């Protein structure tokens with residue numbers, strides 16, 4: 001087999017090796033069924049068992065209460081940008097958005113095409129390098145939307161926003177930090193995440209949503225755009241992304257076997273600390289995020305000189321560190337170190353950075 005290299009991609013991203021090995025074996029035959037995982041009918045017993053285990057493990061790991069539905073949808077997190085306001089933003093209400101990056105901007109844009117919106121805070125003044133502390137909410141918003149981790153700008157909420165108006169339920173785009181730490185589901189009305197960073201492959205989106213909200217959602221939408229369609233049919237109204245759900249199930253097993261979300265958080269905190277500690281002392285590399293807002297998932301940094309950044313990315317690539325080029329809106333570098341990224345890879349990167357710095 002080709003040697004696997006350190007993959008710092010922001011998503012699709014590295015998956016646990018044991019998960020990939022198991023998936024590889026089951027591509028030809030799921031267990032002893034004689035039919036590969038991608039070839040099974042979604043209505044057949046073997047796949048139904050996979051889907052049931054995926055949901056059960058998701059509930060167990062995430063400590064998801066019974067009055068929340070767990071949905072496996074398609075269309076990526078981007079379709080959720082639209083489905084949320086379509087289902088939940090009536091014409092006489094306002095939806096509030098905490099705009100902390102480009103993904104939040106995109107979510108807001110879709111909501112604007114559905115109804116009235118309000119920007120409760122924005123970090124645009126400093127190119128989104130921080131999470132604003134204060135929010136100013138509209139009068140009685142129907143929901144408050146935030147992006148828990150900003151994949152591009154390398155910032156992350158320490159906790160969910162507090163003191164939101166009583167009229168509102170909280171909606172979280174957790175695409176790039178879902179299940180990287182324990183989350184208080186009860187504080188949210190809806191949490192969504194594309195799978196391709198912490199949960200599995202692209203093509204499946206996890207949605208955790210309060211059942212009473214689903215029931216009260218807009219009934220005049222196209223069938224596929226209503227949450228109730230998917231909740232009423234256990235995500236099998238149409239053919240679900242079977243392989244994605246299967247891989248998610250394996251990732252959930254892996255999370256459980258490795259100590260659950262508390263252990264994920266400790267591991268992620270330790271990994272990120274190695275990088276941020278080095279950035280704090282380096283005279284060449286600097287973090288681009290404001291202290292207190294740093295992401296444990298996406299660590300963004302620069303040398304302050306574009307040519308030097310490019311030289312570093314090129315040298316790193318040649319040395320087997322892939323995916324380090326920063327997003328064009330920030331420049332520099334970005335090391336994405338989601339749940340499955342091994343601690344040794346972070347150590348190796350820091351050593352490589354030190355050597356690069358020492359070489360001048």
Ligand code: PMP
Nearest residue numbers: 076077078103151173175176194
């Ligand atoms: N939200 C966040 C925070 C993201 O990082 C991304 C993708 N990188 C998206 C939304 C969009 O996700 P998708 O490509 O699944 O639509």
